[in-house]
Amino acid sequence: MASMSQRLVHLDLKGAAPKLSYLEKIFPLIEQWGATGLIMEYEDMFPYHGNLSEVASSQAYSVEEVKKILHMAEQHNLEVVPLVQTFGHFEFVLKHETFAKIREIPKYPTSLCPCHPDAIPIVTAMLDQVLEMHPKTRWFHIGCDEVYHLGRCDLCRRKMADENLTTQQLFFGHVKTVATYIKAHYPTITPIVWDDMFRFAAVKDLKTSGLGDLVEPMIWHYLSSFLLPENLFDNLCTVFRDIWVASAFKGATGVCASMTNISFHVENHLSWLRLIDEKGSKFNSIRGFAITGWQRYDHFAVMCELLPVAIPSLALCLSVAKQGVFTQDILMHISNQLEFKPGLPLNPYQCQIPTECRYPGSDVYAAMIDWIHTQAKCDQFLQSDTLCSWMNDYNIERGFVNLMHIEPIVTEATNILARLCEVQIKIQKSMEPIFSDETVTEWIQTYLEPKSKRLSDVVEKGQKVLGRVNFEGFEEKMSQDM
Incomplete structure (x- = not known):
């Protein structure tokens, strides 16, 4: 050689x-x-x-x-x-x-x-x-x-x-x-x-x-x-x-x-x-x-x-x-x-077991592990048949909704959104000692905030539907009782 x-x-x-x-x-x-x-x-x-x-x-x-x-x-x-x-x-x-x-x-x-x-x-x-x-x-x-x-x-x-x-x-x-x-x-x-x-x-x-x-x-x-x-x-x-x-x-x-x-x-x-x-x-x-x-x-x-x-x-x-x-x-x-x-996972995308590590920058590693799992869950939800079938814009605009499906959708979106907020705090805290504020902001606004925005839109639309349908149903019931 x-x-x-x-x-x-x-x-x-x-x-x-x-x-x-x-x-x-x-x-x-x-x-x-x-x-x-x-x-x-x-x-x-x-x-x-x-x-x-x-x-x-x-x-x-x-x-x-x-x-x-x-x-x-x-x-x-x-x-x-x-x-x-x-x-x-x-x-x-x-x-x-x-x-x-x-x-x-x-x-x-x-x-x-x-x-x-x-x-x-x-x-x-x-x-x-x-x-x-x-x-x-x-x-x-x-x-x-x-x-x-x-x-x-x-x-x-x-x-x-x-x-x-x-x-x-x-x-x-x-x-x-x-x-x-x-x-x-x-x-x-x-x-x-x-x-x-x-x-x-x-x-x-x-x-x-x-x-x-x-x-x-x-x-x-x-x-x-x-x-x-x-x-x-x-x-x-x-x-x-x-x-x-x-x-x-x-x-x-x-x-x-x-x-x-x-x-x-x-x-x-x-x-x-x-x-x-x-x-x-x-x-x-x-x-x-x-x-x-x-x-x-x-x-x-x-x-x-x-x-x-x-x-x-x-x-x-x-x-x-x-x-x-x-x-x-x-x-x-x-x-x-x-x-x-x-132990060190050779492919962290396939690792389902919680991993601990300690080296310069390991907090970023741990935060990104949380991110990829949360991201996967978020993407799965946003691309799910459930969301597309029962909470699509066409149905919502026409009030053609069933609360039996809307309620669990809003609940799941709210839970994932809360988890994303936790991950964002963890990522920001881990990156700040290593990178400039501009780098931290860029990463969060590139990757995390678009997911949060889409989930927030789902929650907001869902809550409006739930509030409107519940209120209108209550008024109808009252008029029938009278």
Whole structure:
């Protein structure tokens, strides 16, 4: 097997960026479980300044906070690799009117136009600001995955026509420009790039791309059953001496997932280990794993699993990546370390037994367990035949109702609503020490409040029906008695 020494934990900061006090608690654990470094995908959480100040979120880390993160990482022997998107997934920049001019498609703030004269100056200005604060980094991830609508604007079409370029060559050209800039101005740094945009490239195009001596590809795949092109590794090894692989410990099973299916991610790592054993000798080195933990699927998506609920998954995935196997002893060790009672469930969605645990952020884990069970009960009720049959708008508007059915519907809705209120208090209390108020508010308003509103509507309509029918029935009975 090719040498493989790095295990980088990816911290996706484009949603639910943790407070430094929480990072301070988990960095020692990450080191203990076998991580050698961190990939910091700052997005709009970096304190960009000057002409880029608009890019920084109002919640962005300050310069001093970034310095403290780097210091904490160094204390725990975690090498920091910054990740800044420089092509696709550029929404955090392109959403601003100031930078809309460099969009590939004017109405989509997704990918930049590589041919716009302002594109490279904006990208390199971002790189300079980030690298100025990371003088010790050896690698810099420039992203470049999922570049949608490539070669669609007039500037790109003109360039492709004038220079007889394919969209693949247009992509390679931009990556080469960015990587060459880094190599020229920061010669000790090696750029890393996601592999998906040249997975299906012909070998001749890879060889003529000029990227072989400039970048190291990071091949990402998050499923247990691999769907990568069969000849991918054979093609890459003709051009690249060193590569990376990227697995996931969270954020790859559903855009709205609240809990982490650990089994899914452990299987992904085991599949990677088998593939590395088979293909690794083709390269000088497979640098190691980047264990990704996505917080949103893109800048405009909702938040998925919060970092604290995925800490058990991260612990097991790091252990598997380091030791090369998954055993009951490893599971028991992590379960005991995180104080799970009766034991760490590998798929919390299937766990019906009450679970206790104690680790940094375990209150969020416990609150989310309550949430997924309450959410399931709520959805089951809202989608039930009972509600649709006896309390639909058509019947209610016409007073065509039977109290025998309305009363239990209102009672059940009231009970679930009360339970949702309890869960909301628990979630809010558990999240506040770890995340900003804006993150807590976003999560509650995204997931919990829409359910509460729908239940409240059911209760309100039901109570009006009950009040009206009871009162009218009472009046009719009185008139008959008289």
